[in-house]
Amino acid sequence: MVNKKFFNFFTTSLIIFIISLFFNKQTFAANPQFSLKIIYVPQCMDGRDNDGDGLIDYPADPDCTSPTDDNEGPHSKVNLASSVIFIQGRTIPNAKIKILKDGKILIYAKSDDNGNFSQSIYGFYHGDYSFSVTSETKNKTTTNLVNFNVSLNPGSYISVTDVYVSPTISSSVNEVKKGENINIDGYGLSESDVQIFLQNKKDNTEKILNTIKTNKQGYYIYQFDTKDLLEGNYVLYSKNLLSDTIVGSSKNIDINILISNDKIKNSENYNNYKVKCDLNGDGNVDLIDFSILLFHWLASDYKEGDFNNDGIIDIKDFSIMAYNWTGD
Amino acid sequence: MIKKIILQTLIFAIFLLGFNVNASTVYLNSTSNKLSTSEVFRVDFLINTENSNINAFESSLSFDSNFLELQKIYKGNSTVAFWVKSPRIQGNKIFFSGITPGGFNGENGKIFSALFVAKQPGITSIEIDSNSKFLLNDGNATEDKFKIKNLLLEIVNTNNNSSNNNQPVTNKDNTANPPTNTDNQPVNNQTPVVDKPIDNSINNTDKVNPEDTTRPEEFTVKIIKDSKIGNGKFSIIFNAQDKDSGIDYYEVKEGDEAFKRAESPYVLQFQDLTKEIQVKAVDLAGNYRIEKIGPFIINEKKAVINYNVIIISLLFIVFVLILLNAYLNRRNKLKNEKNNNI
Numbered sequence A: 001m002v003n004k005k006f007f008n009f010f011t012t013s014l015i016i017f018i019i020s021l022f023f024n025k026q027t028f029a030a031n032p033q034f035s036l037k038i039i040y041v042p043q044c045m046d047g048r049d050n051d052g053d054g055l056i057d058y059p060a061d062p063d064c065t066s067p068t069d070d071n072e073g074p075h076s077k078v079n080l081a082s083s084v085i086f087i088q089g090r091t092i093p094n095a096k097i098k099i100l101k102d103g104k105i106l107i108y109a110k111s112d113d114n115g116n117f118s119q120s121i122y123g124f125y126h127g128d129y130s131f132s133v134t135s136e137t138k139n140k141t142t143t144n145l146v147n148f149n150v151s152l153n154p155g156s157y158i159s160v161t162d163v164y165v166s167p168t169i170s171s172s173v174n175e176v177k178k179g180e181n182i183n184i185d186g187y188g189l190s191e192s193d194v195q196i197f198l199q200n201k202k203d204n205t206e207k208i209l210n211t212i213k214t215n216k217q218g219y220y221i222y223q224f225d226t227k228d229l230l231e232g233n234y235v236l237y238s239k240n241l242l243s244d245t246i247v248g249s250s251k252n253i254d255i256n257i258l259i260s261n262d263k264i265k266n267s268e269n270y271n272n273y274k275v276k277c278d279l280n281g282d283g284n285v286d287l288i289d290f291s292i293l294l295f296h297w298l299a300s301d302y303k304e305g306d307f308n309n310d311g312i313i314d315i316k317d318f319s320i321m322a323y324n325w326t327g328d
Numbered sequence B: 001m002i003k004k005i006i007l008q009t010l011i012f013a014i015f016l017l018g019f020n021v022n023a024s025t026v027y028l029n030s031t032s033n034k035l036s037t038s039e040v041f042r043v044d045f046l047i048n049t050e051n052s053n054i055n056a057f058e059s060s061l062s063f064d065s066n067f068l069e070l071q072k073i074y075k076g077n078s079t080v081a082f083w084v085k086s087p088r089i090q091g092n093k094i095f096f097s098g099i100t101p102g103g104f105n106g107e108n109g110k111i112f113s114a115l116f117v118a119k120q121p122g123i124t125s126i127e128i129d130s131n132s133k134f135l136l137n138d139g140n141a142t143e144d145k146f147k148i149k150n151l152l153l154e155i156v157n158t159n160n161n162s163s164n165n166n167q168p169v170t171n172k173d174n175t176a177n178p179p180t181n182t183d184n185q186p187v188n189n190q191t192p193v194v195d196k197p198i199d200n201s202i203n204n205t206d207k208v209n210p211e212d213t214t215r216p217e218e219f220t221v222k223i224i225k226d227s228k229i230g231n232g233k234f235s236i237i238f239n240a241q242d243k244d245s246g247i248d249y250y251e252v253k254e255g256d257e258a259f260k261r262a263e264s265p266y267v268l269q270f271q272d273l274t275k276e277i278q279v280k281a282v283d284l285a286g287n288y289r290i291e292k293i294g295p296f297i298i299n300e301k302k303a304v305i306n307y308n309v310i311i312i313s314l315l316f317i318v319f320v321l322i323l324l325n326a327y328l329n330r331r332n333k334l335k336n337e338k339n340n341n342i
Helices: A002-028 A287-295 A315-323 B002-018 B159-166 B307-341
Strands: A037-041 A083-090 A096-101 A104-110 A116-124 A127-136 A146-152 A157-164 A175-177 A181-187 A193-200 A206-213 A219-225 A232-242 A245-249 A253-258 B024-030 B034-036 B040-048 B054-063 B068-074 B082-090 B093-104 B109-118 B122-128 B133-136 B146-149 B151-156 B221-225 B234-238 B247-254 B260-262 B277-283 B288-293
Touching (some): A083 A127, A083 A146, A146 A157, A146 B093, A193 A219, A206 A219, A287 B082, A287 B234, A315 B093, B024 B054, B024 B151, B040 B054, B054 B109, B068 B082
Parallel strands (some): B034 B151
Antiparallel strands (some): A037 A157, A181 A219, B024 B040, B054 B122, B122 B151, B277 B288
């Protein structure tokens, strides 16, 4: 009797637990993912003359008490040396790379023929910084921001490696009649696998349309037949794989599937490379667009800034802008 | 039997909601939970995102003004890159909202800090609005699930807690102590006993307020002219960062005018842009940095010398003269031949 009660108890809780996990998975399925590793090297083993006394690291510099000592200078003085952050990663080959600090462009870089990039940045002193990396392709499409937060102490050296920048995606149209084809293309890591996902907005389910190999330049293209889809709103996005591991997720693009007798409204003016949330039309989503949106805070008559079409400019529209941020 | 199953389901549903591994936690961390009257203490508003990537939020804190008085708000070293609504007090609530492009995913992310003074003995709390919004960086502004850990505070009479007063204030950094959770706990609003007048001097502020002698970071002032801002007038936009106490306010000076308080975007007074524009970002400690732009000379009446046009015009004239010369030579030649024939 006790065992039966326990069995019921256990089974019920297990079912609820599985359901709970399922719903959680649905909520976070479309989040961009990235892989990064932060290596913190103490000053007394970073190979640099941090205090400028001509002596490098432990045991050469007598101020170092051990290799793990994070102050190469005299310990009685406050260390006000500039910090260095080294960022290394991989992205679309020959792409323009923007490195942002706290949402503002800090420095530009360029990836090589294989998509590798690295950049050292000097001039920080202390504090918590939010760094972002994004890439821009030849056709001006941009990737999602890869963000990482670092806490800098004076004179510290931080190495951020394995930063994989997400792929881009664009489509030939944003509205088609059922049965018509959609051309999907974009850029990812050179000669890697890209999975294209389709998410049904109505029931939040998603499926993989196909897995495609990018060419040497990182380009991929896929023609998608919509004959098996139901009428409604969908989201397309892609994920880059490296050795079967997802290393980045593209931005989302909205697709509307119509039944055959519906009239296509806006595909004539559709610009597949238009930057979403770019309110002043300069090709960037930055402080200017933020200021414009802020000017219309809680307005109900500013449709250009009502990105989620809920009739009001509120924090949700700012969230969508933050997702599409490119910096200036 | 059915009742048992329903009961079990309810119990485990409640259990599992609390066990939600993906939910962010927003909480308050204080330099001290047991306070003396007149003691100044700092409260950090922090977020643990677990595995979520949060890029925007809108929230408020409420406190009982009978027990606590807000002294200062520090926005320095925040995970927030741009404030939509900078933390501001209205009544006994602090409202704020902001964004982080690309999102924040991590532990102990500080949103801002507030400095309070304990006014009267009793038990009180600082509470996070349960209707707050924490939005995922997914392009759809999906609301993240979150757990709230409010802050429960005990304020004792200064005389009764003299030993506590002598102790240094602990936990000055942002390391997260296990937050004091007042969820679902009734707050015992004891009738406060006023022993002495409230001392608003913040003598022990230094213990909770990190020294800030650093100027705000360099920032850019941009001039824009957009129909959507200020009816299409020339405006400036700016946003500075300060990693210590945080930006307190901005001032703008146009030409010889005096500095005056301003917010971005700021519609310029002198639309001809002939004045130098200075923007001063001031942090809470009074350190400031001034960035300048302009003046821009835009005078349509002034003649513009375009040397390329002049050179091309001269070449054209020379070419015409050569053609004219050739024509005249040929005509003279023909005329001479005609005369010779005659």
